[in-house]
Amino acid sequence: MSVTHALEADADVLRRQDPELAEILLAERHRQSTTLQLIAAENFTSPAVLAALGSPLANKYAEGYPGARHHGGCEIVDLAERLAVQRAQDLFGAEHANVQSHSGSSAVLAAYAALLRPGDSVLALGLPYGGHLTHGSPANFSGRWFDFVGYGVDAETGLIDYDQVRTLARTHRPKAIVCGSIAYPRHIDYAAFREVADEVGAYLIADAAHPMGLVAGGAAPSPVPYADIVCATTHKVLRGPRGGMILCGSELAERVDRAVFPFTQGGAQMHTIAGKAVAFGEARTPAFAAYAHQVVANARTLAAHLAAEGLVVTTGGTDTHLLTADPAPLGVDGRTARGRLAAAGIVLDCCALPHGDARGLRLGTAAVTTQGMAEGEMRTVGALLAGVLRGGTDPAVARESVRELVAGFPPYPG
Numbered sequence: 001m002s003v004t005h006a007l008e009a010d011a012d013v014l015r016r017q018d019p020e021l022a023e024i025l026l027a028e029r030h031r032q033s034t035t036l037q038l039i040a041a042e043n044f045t046s047p048a049v050l051a052a053l054g055s056p057l058a059n060k061y062a063e064g065y066p067g068a069r070h071h072g073g074c075e076i077v078d079l080a081e082r083l084a085v086q087r088a089q090d091l092f093g094a095e096h097a098n099v100q101s102h103s104g105s106s107a108v109l110a111a112y113a114a115l116l117r118p119g120d121s122v123l124a125l126g127l128p129y130g131g132h133l134t135h136g137s138p139a140n141f142s143g144r145w146f147d148f149v150g151y152g153v154d155a156e157t158g159l160i161d162y163d164q165v166r167t168l169a170r171t172h173r174p175k176a177i178v179c180g181s182i183a184y185p186r187h188i189d190y191a192a193f194r195e196v197a198d199e200v201g202a203y204l205i206a207d208a209a210h211p212m213g214l215v216a217g218g219a220a221p222s223p224v225p226y227a228d229i230v231c232a233t234t235h236k237v238l239r240g241p242r243g244g245m246i247l248c249g250s251e252l253a254e255r256v257d258r259a260v261f262p263f264t265q266g267g268a269q270m271h272t273i274a275g276k277a278v279a280f281g282e283a284r285t286p287a288f289a290a291y292a293h294q295v296v297a298n299a300r301t302l303a304a305h306l307a308a309e310g311l312v313v314t315t316g317g318t319d320t321h322l323l324t325a326d327p328a329p330l331g332v333d334g335r336t337a338r339g340r341l342a343a344a345g346i347v348l349d350c351c352a353l354p355h356g357d358a359r360g361l362r363l364g365t366a367a368v369t370t371q372g373m374a375e376g377e378m379r380t381v382g383a384l385l386a387g388v389l390r391g392g393t394d395p396a397v398a399r400e401s402v403r404e405l406v407a408g409f410p411p412y413p414g
């Protein structure tokens with residue numbers, strides 16, 4: 001059965017059982033396949049991952065870990081979790097993997113729970129510079145329970161200021177240093193962070209939610225040899241199901257496992273863990289390595305074209321799947337730009353910019369690359385985007401061009 005037929009069969013079941021929800025599902029499928037997905041944190045999972053997510057493993061309760069569950073009947077799902085763990089360890093060269101975190105945020109919460117006590121001091125990238133909510137936002141448990149100090153990026157270059165990291169670490173003697181961001185477009189120097197952490201006796205936590213798929217494909221340096229704990233999401237460039245994972249050395253394995261269950265989570269989501277196993281299996285193939293490198297090539301091309309169109313691209317480009325840019329030179333702020341682009345069927349996010357209060361745009365190429373787009377299409381996208389922002393192209397006209405473009409690259413070809 002082709003992928004389209006399989007999706008249609010699923011939709012048919014829903015149509016019969018719950019037409020109201022079926023409408024919503026089909027509308028979202030239509031939206032995803034007729035607009036341009038440039039949200040840096042999104043991707044299209046494979047049909048095999050979707051199959052695992054929609055499988056009867058969703059029915060199984062499985063508190064605990066393989067071989068040590070609180071529920072009966074776990075002998076089959078244990079195989080799925082063991083497979084996911086083994087594949088994650090092999091893929092990233094880690095001594096230990098925990099694949100139960102329900103999300104990236106849950107993984108970070110568990111990492112803190114494994115290493116810290118409430119009130120401990122933590123050094124992390126400040127939120128205005130691309131730190132995640134879990135890196136000390138007052139609206140998040142992290143900012144409420146720990147004493148976060150934020151480092152920044154250089155206002156001119158947009159690059160992490162490693163000298164400032166060292167100075168702040170010496171001053172505040174944090175219990176942990178977090179490296180990782182929602183919007184940093186360059187490779188992170190994990191060795192430099194390790195050196196600072198060692199100097200002040202801090203744990204190093206890499207929140208590699210964004211680049212972990214590039215790491216899997218050999219297109220970005222790995223934090224695994226340097227960080228005490230690596231947290232990641234499985235749904236970004238890695239192209240797996242929505243969820244999280246944690247990697248660490250064997251000396252922290254028990255603490256990490258207990259921090260996930262029973263400290264911060266209940267029953268494992270076995271269908272998602274099965275989907276993670278599928279994604280890890282896919283990520284070890286040469287095809288995925290080629291994909292990861294193409295993701296970066298596409299982001300670089302898009303960055304270069306946006307810069308040529310007059311946007312100010314942070315750090316002057318990217319090493320990864322994402323880039324951020326200030327559209328102000330085109331006469332529009334980030335928030336207005338996002339709205340105008342949405343009307344044109346170009347879906348992306350706003351983000352903070354290193355040099356001030358104005359909002360910029362964050363774009364990523366993971367999803368469009370999965371669809372098969374390459375450098376040529378990125379040039380078209382750059383021109384379309386700039387035309388809409390300048391006001392030279394009517395969003396309704398651009399929307400037609402977007403529709404034509406994406407029609408040639410269906411996320412789930414039949």
Ligand SMILES: Cc1ncc(COP(=O)(O)O)c(C=O)c1O
Binds near residue numbers: 208
């Ligand atoms: C660096 C970083 N950490 C944590 C997360 C949280 O992931 P989730 O949304 O799955 O909780 C994200 C999500 O974008 C992220 O970019």
